[in-house]
Structures are given as C-alpha cells and as structure tokens.
Amino acid sequence: MAAPLIKADGLTRVYQLRRGLFGKATPVRAVDGVSLEVMPGETLGIVGESGSGKSTLGRMLLGIDPAQSGTVTFEGKPMPEFGTAEWRALRAKMQLVYQDPLAALDRRLTIAAQIGEPLDIHDLLPREARAARVEALMMDVGLRHDQADRYPHELSGGQRQRAVIARALASRPKLIVCDEPVSALDVSIQAQVVNMLRDLQEANGIAMVFISHDLKVVRNIADRVAVMYLGRIVEEASSDVIFASPKHPYTQALVSSVPVPGKPLTGRTILQGEPPNPANRPSGCAFHPRCPLATDICRTTVPALRTIGVQRTAACHLVEGADAPIAA
Numbered sequence: 001m002a003a004p005l006i007k008a009d010g011l012t013r014v015y016q017l018r019r020g021l022f023g024k025a026t027p028v029r030a031v032d033g034v035s036l037e038v039m040p041g042e043t044l045g046i047v048g049e050s051g052s053g054k055s056t057l058g059r060m061l062l063g064i065d066p067a068q069s070g071t072v073t074f075e076g077k078p079m080p081e082f083g084t085a086e087w088r089a090l091r092a093k094m095q096l097v098y099q100d101p102l103a104a105l106d107r108r109l110t111i112a113a114q115i116g117e118p119l120d121i122h123d124l125l126p127r128e129a130r131a132a133r134v135e136a137l138m139m140d141v142g143l144r145h146d147q148a149d150r151y152p153h154e155l156s157g158g159q160r161q162r163a164v165i166a167r168a169l170a171s172r173p174k175l176i177v178c179d180e181p182v183s184a185l186d187v188s189i190q191a192q193v194v195n196m197l198r199d200l201q202e203a204n205g206i207a208m209v210f211i212s213h214d215l216k217v218v219r220n221i222a223d224r225v226a227v228m229y230l231g232r233i234v235e236e237a238s239s240d241v242i243f244a245s246p247k248h249p250y251t252q253a254l255v256s257s258v259p260v261p262g263k264p265l266t267g268r269t270i271l272q273g274e275p276p277n278p279a280n281r282p283s284g285c286a287f288h289p290r291c292p293l294a295t296d297i298c299r300t301t302v303p304a305l306r307t308i309g310v311q312r313t314a315a316c317h318l319v320e321g322a323d324a325p326i327a328a
Helices: 054-061 085-093 111-115 117-122 127-140 157-169 187-204 215-221 239-244 249-256 296-300
Strands: 006-018 025-038 043-047 069-074 094-097 175-179 207-211 224-229 232-238 306-309 312-314
Touching: 006 054, 025 054, 025 069, 025 207, 025 232, 043 054, 043 215, 054 175, 054 207, 085 094, 085 117, 094 157, 111 117, 111 127, 111 157, 117 127, 127 157, 157 187, 187 215, 207 215, 215 239, 224 239, 224 249, 232 239, 232 249, 239 249
Parallel strands: 043 207, 043 224, 094 175, 175 207
Antiparallel strands: 006 025, 006 069, 224 232, 232 312, 306 312
C-alpha cells in the first residue's frame, strides 16, 4: 500500500483572544487534536460551518501556521519550521489557492508575471523556457493569450481565480490546498472552475485538500470527506459513503440540506441555535447543545474519534459500532 503524501497527527492550534487592551486573554482552540492523511493523487474534502477551523487546519498542513502540539509529515519527513530555507524549498511541492483571488494577486503585476513567479523564486526552468511554460499554464486553465499582459482588475472573478490556479500549478506541486476557492464566484463559474480543477488534478496526479462549506461542490470533487465541528473532526469516510449514509448527527444535518435536482427538499434537519463560542466550549460533546439526540453522556463525556466501519470514523456516543472505550 502506498504511503501517505501528507500526514497530520494530533494537530492543535490555540489562539489567545483578548477583550480590550488590558482584558484577560482567553484561549481559543481553533484546531483541537486533528489527525488525517492524504494519499498521492487523492482529494480530501474538509467541510463544516464557518469557524469550525477548516482554514486554520489547511494552513497548518502547509506549515504556515505552526502547531502548538502534534506533527505534520510530508513524503515521510517532518515539516520544516516555518520560514526556514528548508520550508521555503518545500513550498515548490505544496501550494495554496486562496478564497479571494483579487487579494491573492498583486495589482501592480501582469497576470503572466504572477503566474511565472514560482518559476523565478524556485529557479525551476531556464529563463528562456519560462515564457513558454506560462503560456502553456494559461492555456491549461482556460485563459487567452491576450490576457497575459492584463492586470488583475481587468479580469473577471472567475478569470482571476484561474490565474491563481495556474500560478499554483507552475511549480508542478504534489499537493494543493484549496481554501474556499469558488465561494466568491457565481454558481455557473463555480462549476467551470471545479471541473477544471478536477481535470488538472487527474492529468497531473496532484493530491488536493479542498476546504469548503458548500457540500454540493465537495461531493463533486472529493474522494474522501472529513467533517469538522468546533476544531475537531467528527466524521470521516469516502465521499459516496458520507453522502449516502451519514452517521454523526451533525453530518446528517449538513447532508440533509443539500438539494437534489428534481426533488423537493423534504426531511431536512434544522439545527437549533448558533455554533458555540470556541472560547467557551461546551462540556462533553461540543455538538450536544444543538443535537436533537443528545443524552446525559453527551453532556459530560467527550466522544473519541473511532473506527465504525471500513475506512470510516466518527466521534459520537450514539453511533453503532463505536465499541471502543469512551474517552478523549
């Protein structure tokens, strides 16, 4: 069996939230003991509500946000410390696609110059061959030759995101982390960009971590799905299994909200209340204040993420097959 391209073990990231200039600092666990792995050429979708820790986890996988505890290994080697020469050299193999393409691009540089930046930074090709590589990348993502000398503000949102993706592909990376890459785009443009990402990934054998709160998009692109709630993974399985038979009550609520063409949206689970404050995490299972099935044990004991089937895990006291000791 092939080894994971990237593996995270027990990642934890705590921020200190201070109210006012002299207020007492309160710890906020944005990511709390997350473990996962991504195989070469695989797409892992990470879903959850805003504030669940998805984006922080994506940055931690790339070593941009250091972890207070836990480890990340890439190609079997520990992730170098952020900012070191070893970490910068590894950036050619790992790229990030941001949510807002206009913020990710330099408004003072042309599109061609920005797509070619990784080639210049990592000195990947002879200088005379870089222009041809940039032109090929633009063609791959559906940008026209005449758009090479344009500036970001002269392109549409979808075209800017294509330029960001082309720049991410320039160094021929082995892993791309996409942080809400289509949430700022129109629905029709979203489909185009997602299909393009999937085709480029398959053509180049790239592993991808696709972060999104839009389950329709994740269902279309991901091989496996990890569901996050308040900094923890509460369920993980293949995409087909997650959407066919979700086990965790939170996953069931998310999946029930996905519309099916030609069918009325019936049987939807409406979650009551708002996601809890990460600085004041509920006791026991963090989801229990909103869970319609919560029992006494849910209010007092944190459920551990445990195996409940073939390549499937869930963190819920009420899931059948979760026969491991209840602890966290």
